[in-house]
Amino acid sequence: MQEIRTDICVIGAGSGGLSVAAGAVQMGARVVLIEGAEMGGDCLNAGCVPSKALIAAAEAAEVQRASVRFGVAAVEPVVDFGAVKDHVAGVIAGIAPVDSQERFEGLGCEVIRDWARFVSPKAVEAGGRRILARRFVIATGSRAVVPPVPGIESVPYLTNETVFGLRERPGHLLILGGGPIGMEMAQAHRRLGCAVTVIEAGRALGREDPEAAAVVLEALRAEGVRIVEGKGVVRLRALEPGVEAVLADGTVIAGTHLLVAAGRRVALEGLGLEAAGVAHDARGVTVGANLRSTSNRRVFAVGDAAGGMQFTHLAGYHAGIVIRQAVLGLPAKARTDHIPRVTFTDPELAQVGPDEAAARAIWGERLTVSRSEFHHNDRAQAMRAGGGFAKVMIAKGRVVGATVVGPHAGEVLAPLALAVSARMKVSALAGVVLPYPTLAEIGKRAAGAYFSPKLFDNPALKRFVGLVQRILP
Numbered sequence: 001m002q003e004i005r006t007d008i009c010v011i012g013a014g015s016g017g018l019s020v021a022a023g024a025v026q027m028g029a030r031v032v033l034i035e036g037a038e039m040g041g042d043c044l045n046a047g048c049v050p051s052k053a054l055i056a057a058a059e060a061a062e063v064q065r066a067s068v069r070f071g072v073a074a075v076e077p078v079v080d081f082g083a084v085k086d087h088v089a090g091v092i093a094g095i096a097p098v099d100s101q102e103r104f105e106g107l108g109c110e111v112i113r114d115w116a117r118f119v120s121p122k123a124v125e126a127g128g129r130r131i132l133a134r135r136f137v138i139a140t141g142s143r144a145v146v147p148p149v150p151g152i153e154s155v156p157y158l159t160n161e162t163v164f165g166l167r168e169r170p171g172h173l174l175i176l177g178g179g180p181i182g183m184e185m186a187q188a189h190r191r192l193g194c195a196v197t198v199i200e201a202g203r204a205l206g207r208e209d210p211e212a213a214a215v216v217l218e219a220l221r222a223e224g225v226r227i228v229e230g231k232g233v234v235r236l237r238a239l240e241p242g243v244e245a246v247l248a249d250g251t252v253i254a255g256t257h258l259l260v261a262a263g264r265r266v267a268l269e270g271l272g273l274e275a276a277g278v279a280h281d282a283r284g285v286t287v288g289a290n291l292r293s294t295s296n297r298r299v300f301a302v303g304d305a306a307g308g309m310q311f312t313h314l315a316g317y318h319a320g321i322v323i324r325q326a327v328l329g330l331p332a333k334a335r336t337d338h339i340p341r342v343t344f345t346d347p348e349l350a351q352v353g354p355d356e357a358a359a360r361a362i363w364g365e366r367l368t369v370s371r372s373e374f375h376h377n378d379r380a381q382a383m384r385a386g387g388g389f390a391k392v393m394i395a396k397g398r399v400v401g402a403t404v405v406g407p408h409a410g411e412v413l414a415p416l417a418l419a420v421s422a423r424m425k426v427s428a429l430a431g432v433v434l435p436y437p438t439l440a441e442i443g444k445r446a447a448g449a450y451f452s453p454k455l456f457d458n459p460a461l462k463r464f465v466g467l468v469q470r471i472l473p
């Protein structure tokens with residue numbers, strides 16, 4: 001077997017692995033990059049990119065239906081579902097060269113297209129080669145969980161790996177799970193002309209601020225998405241054609257297609273972690289804040305495999321933390337208090353730092369929550385998108401978290417994410433001059449509301465101003 005000695009061996013060419021490999025090789029390290037499936041991983045092939053492309057198509061359809069509020073005649077859009085999927089594939093194809101084997105070989109990486117497996121604490125095998133590396137980076141991502149609902153083995157179901165390739169339009173899509181995948185897919189399919197029912201065992205968007213989640217759920221229900229909460233599926237049965245779900249209270253819901261969006265499990269099987277002495281559990285590789293395996297110092301984990309939140313931008317951030325240590329030999333630790341996330345429904349739901357409940361648990365009485373509503377935002381009014389709000393969580397005069405639900409909340413979040421990341425004073429956010437009329441003004445306005453009682457409900461200030469006005473020439 002051919003032996004390769006290298007500085008860094010990256011396992012998995014998704015968001016995290018590609019970022020480590022590109023950074024490390026361009027700084028001068030020797031890098032071997034191993035990928036068992038498609039270059040680009042979940043985000044490019046079965047996650048962020050196809051889902052956001054589908055959402056964009058769905059929005060184009062919805063604009064036609066909803067134009068009447070602007071005085072433009074509404075029409076029921078004619079959706080060619082196959083052509084929509086061509087658009088999705090086209091978006092993936094447009095981005096794929098950036099993540100391709102050719103590009104990474106061009107940067108100087110040795111790329112091996114096979115499934116990697118540790119054979120010892122210092123060696124991995126893949127593609128008929130043994131790779132001995134000074135450092136290994138596990139960036140193997142996650143896969144859809146298929147819950148053990150009785151009957152699931154005998155019904156056809158879709159996951160994120162297959163739903164974007166489906167060319168026939170589902171007549172009635174049942175979605176198991178009301179997390180971000182379930183809700184994004186629910187609205188997109190509804191807007192593209194499917195009947196959609198989401199079945200959620202707990203609370204839909206249950207990890208989000210409940211008040212913000214309620215705004216999204218109300219909007220989806222108004223568009224015709226049926227959302228059943230608090231009832232798990234106890235049995236699935238195949239119909240000819242379609243699928244039938246039996247809920248805990250006996251309700252039976254029949255659909256033509258079933259999408260399983262019930263969470264993710266980290267992809268560590270077959271990786272030989274026992275041979276490598278790498279401790280791990282159901283959440284992922286056991287790492288410290290430096291993302292280093294607690295049991296094998298040669299090994300780091302990034303992205304979904306590191307067992308925390310699961311986002312492409314988090315995988316990219318992890319890559320920087322690992323590069324600092326494994327390439328530059330410098331210490332580094334990953335923070336978690338400033339990681340943003342967005343659920344790309346319409347309205348979008350964006351969060352950075354702790355939400356109100358989590359912030360109260362940390363700061364108690366010292367927390368102030370300052371807010372503003374989109375119906376006070378003139379740009380949102382012009383767009384007839386005046387629902388939703390921004391909340392800014394403030395402790396010791398600094399911005400520690402923010403929640404935005406409303407039009408383009410993900411874009412609106414950017415300055416708030418900077419404020420949390422840089423631990424900025426709320427006065428800096430309230431004092432920034434933003435162009436009018438923009439949606440982003442809502443964040444400044446929410447920050448400004450923190451000072452309103454001090455300025456406008458302040459008897460001492462009123463007496464002082466009265467005095468100044470009497471003595472001013």
Ligand SMILES: Cc1cc2nc3c(=O)[nH]c(=O)nc-3n(C[C@H](O)[C@H](O)[C@H](O)COP(=O)(O)OP(=O)(O)OC[C@H]3O[C@@H](n4cnc5c(N)ncnc54)[C@H](O)[C@@H]3O)c2cc1C
Nearest residue numbers: 012014015016036041042047116140141303304310311312
């Ligand atoms: C439907 C959906 C929508 C999403 N939308 C968003 C979004 O809008 N924004 C966002 O930030 N995040 C989103 N995510 C999450 C995001 O896709 C993941 O957090 C991100 O892809 C994680 O990157 P990663 O590098 O850890 O793993 P991945 O991108 O999954 O890459 C892992 C790679 O490792 C390979 N691999 C696994 N095992 C081995 C092995 N033994 N040998 C060789 N190769 C191996 C896999 O084939 C894969 O290519 C979404 C996810 C889904 C499913």
Ligand SMILES: NC(=O)c1ccc[n+]([C@@H]2O[C@H](COP(=O)([O-])OP(=O)(O)OC[C@H]3O[C@@H](n4cnc5c(N)ncnc54)[C@H](O)[C@@H]3O)[C@@H](O)[C@H]2O)c1
Nearest residue numbers: 147177178179180181182200201233261262263310342343
């Ligand atoms: N916009 C984004 O950034 C984005 C979009 C999609 C996914 N993601 C990432 O992917 C991850 C996975 O998303 P997800 O939505 O699959 O997972 P999730 O864990 O967030 O949500 C899954 C939901 O399914 C429910 N569920 C589980 N088993 C069930 C059952 N048997 N019956 C009914 N409901 C059941 C759970 O209660 C939960 O609410 C997210 O946490 C996120 O990190 C991000």
